[in-house]
Amino acid sequence: MQKLIVLVFFFLVNNLVNAQGDKYILLSEKPQKDGFCYYTIDHLGDEYQIVNNEVVKLSNNRQKRSYKNVLLGTLSSMDVRNPLQIVLFYKNFNSVVLLDNQLSEVAVYNLSDFFPQLDVKTVSSAQKNSVWIFDSLTKRIYLLDLAQMTLNSVSVPLEQEVVVWNSDANFYYWTDNTSFNRCDRYGKVMTTPISFSFDSIIAIDQNTIFYQQKQKFYVWKVKEQKKEEIIISEDSVERGFLNNQILTIFTKESVYIFTQNHL
Secondary structure (H helix, E strand, O other), X not given: OHHHXXXXXXXXXXXXXXXXXXXXXXXXXXXXXXXXXXXXXXXXXXXXXXXXXXXXXXXXXXXXXXXXXXXXXXXXXXXXOOOOOEEEEEHHHOEEEEEOOOOOEEEEEEHHHHOOOOOEEEEEEOOOOEEEEEEOOOOEEEEEEOOOOEEEEOOOOOOOOOOEEEEOOOEEEEEOOOEEEEEEOOOOEEEEXXXXXXXXXXXXXXXXXXXXXXXXXXXXXXXXXXXXXXXXXXXXXXXXXXXXXXXXXXXXXXXXXXXXXXX
């Protein structure tokens, strides 16, 4: 009988932990300030911000480092999934910058010098020494080998417009108005129809869609086909980011940082 009670208790606790594991937990809320447009935490617990077009890194020991390139204009995106090779993209100058974990500049690539036929819309990290590229003219996904500066077309032209995008080492992810899609480095595309109503999709990662519907906010788990409401005190979101199970939400007044599991 005692053994049965122990087993039942273990079962209940295990199910409670699993249920909570799917929940996004509010880590912190920061006041919005001028020029603050990006925030995330990498898998090592280091924080990254973009403030007034400057990349700022706060390490676990609160050591602060920064990087800014005034010659390349406005920073369009930053990818910190690989903290040893941070990828910056400056769309106005069609340039990619690689930084190391000290935010020291490793390399600068002007894509127009090598591929003038492309109008690059997104750049993000793939496997070592390569990046994912989406070209808005050909509507194709490419892998660019930075060591050899060789461009490999991965996908056929996409029929629907890319609304929101993300990537990891092995896949490029995007949504259009009807589906969630992923493409591997060999060009295999997997499509999951979006089965819920939404007003706007704000951010995605490999298994999550963060979206707004009727002034409420939800995350949709693609594999599990279930949703969870994200509670914030405002009814509009300016932008959002998903990275390493960190959901960052920017509103006019605040920046909300949620995590799926504690860091």
